[in-house]
Amino acid sequence: MRRLFPLLLLSLVASAADWPQWRGPNRDGISSETGLLAAWPSGGPPVTWKTNGLGQGYSSLAIVNGRIYTQGQRGNQEFILAFDAKTGSKIWETPTSRAYRNDRGDGPRGTPTIDGDRLYAMTGDGVLFCLEVATGKPVWSITVAKQYGGSVPNWGFSESPLIDGDRLIVMPGGRGASLVSLNKRDGSLQWKTGSDPAGYSSAIVVDVGGSRQVLALSADAAIAVLENNGELLWHYTKVSNRTANIATPVYSDGAVFVSTAYGTGCALLKLGPKTMSEVYFNGDMKNHYSTSVLIDNYLYGYSDSILTAMQFNTGKVAWKNRSVGKGSVTYAEKHLYLLGEDGVIGLAEANSSAYKEISRFEVNKGSLPTWSPLVISGGKLYYRDQDNLTCFDIKAK
Numbered sequence: 256m257r258r259l260f261p262l263l264l265l266s267l268v269a270s271a272a273d274w275p276q277w278r279g280p281n282r283d284g285i286s287s288e289t290g291l292l293a294a295w296p297s298g299g300p301p302v303t304w305k306t307n308g309l310g311q312g313y314s315s316l317a318i319v320n321g322r323i324y325t326q327g328q329r330g331n332q333e334f335i336l337a338f339d340a341k342t343g344s345k346i347w348e349t350p351t352s353r354a355y356r357n358d359r360g361d362g363p364r365g366t367p368t369i370d371g372d373r374l375y376a377m378t379g380d381g382v383l384f385c386l387e388v389a390t391g392k393p394v395w396s397i398t399v400a401k402q403y404g405g406s407v408p409n410w411g412f413s414e415s416p417l418i419d420g421d422r423l424i425v426m427p428g429g430r431g432a433s434l435v436s437l438n439k440r441d442g443s444l445q446w447k448t449g450s451d452p453a454g455y456s457s458a459i460v461v462d463v464g465g466s467r468q469v470l471a472l473s474a475d476a477a478i479a480v481l482e483n484n485g486e487l488l489w490h491y492t493k494v495s496n497r498t499a500n501i502a503t504p505v506y507s508d509g510a511v512f513v514s515t516a517y518g519t520g521c522a523l524l525k526l527g528p529k530t531m532s533e534v535y536f537n538g539d540m541k542n543h544y545s546t547s548v549l550i551d552n553y554l555y556g557y558s559d560s561i562l563t564a565m566q567f568n569t570g571k572v573a574w575k576n577r578s579v580g581k582g583s584v585t586y587a588e589k590h591l592y593l594l595g596e597d598g599v600i601g602l603a604e605a606n607s608s609a610y611k612e613i614s615r616f617e618v619n620k621g622s623l624p625t626w627s628p629l630v631i632s633g634g635k636l637y638y639r640d641q642d643n644l645t646c647f648d649i650k651a652k
Contacts, residue, residue: 291590359410375418384396414455488531521542559581592629
């Protein structure tokens, strides 16, 4: 059921250092920041501050205009929270959905998306919220699985809402409503399409030869639909492992890379305005819970537990290395920022000829794996482990 609350008009302008959504400004895991440390001391870069109170969950961070936004859970309640990026102090906290429980860790999974004066986020059990950025006051909310006939995936709704113009695009996974486009102002339906169950991936939007397309990974397939009306363009099942399709699609120059684990693999699909053809499919890059980054025609990502460099156009592996252990990758200024799920943070060159590690250090962590990827914003490196958040200063002096 859709609930609509009064609107507060507020004009906010994001800066170049902001990280406003899942995987950064372009949903590609890449930061454009420069002037960062080329190497770290043995114990890691200086700590600016540490804070707690985020609660349980794997939600990553959105950072805009000096504020950090994320989701968490305490007791029987999920929350969306805002913190001061300079001090780590909490600014506001808004209760959202009932607690989400799971054997792989409790709490919300999706990352908030910031769009002007609004924040959009999906809870673990599939309640989509729109809040005022300034105050955290709810504007509207929809239980999308109930509204559109979907069901909560085995490990919870994990996507981060996609904003494109006035569209808010999410995957309820219902029959006839695998993907839906909602009006971001009030949550009203614009179009719905497909009948695949929801996966754990977040969609992207691209332009292909003048055709604006939404690319997504459902529980059954990689799919593309027209952004303006939801028309299904293609449905590619070969990459689906039917267990947990998680990684975000990676797009470049008319082609999209999709990858899953559980013994499946990856594919590069060449796209036309309404067509798709397979360039390659192989088992050399099996992204599990994290997504590869694409730098100078090379993908850097985890094939299960092994960090792998692969040529985007051909699927040819350049190198493999155990690195900091199974983890996730963020990129900035010719470097890979690596977070191992057992609490090791590493810095390596984005070098297609060989794995060249520069620095590494260990961080304190709890009993659950560190699955929330590192975020870079304003010369700072942010590391979340469930209830705890640490801000490192990585700006070169």
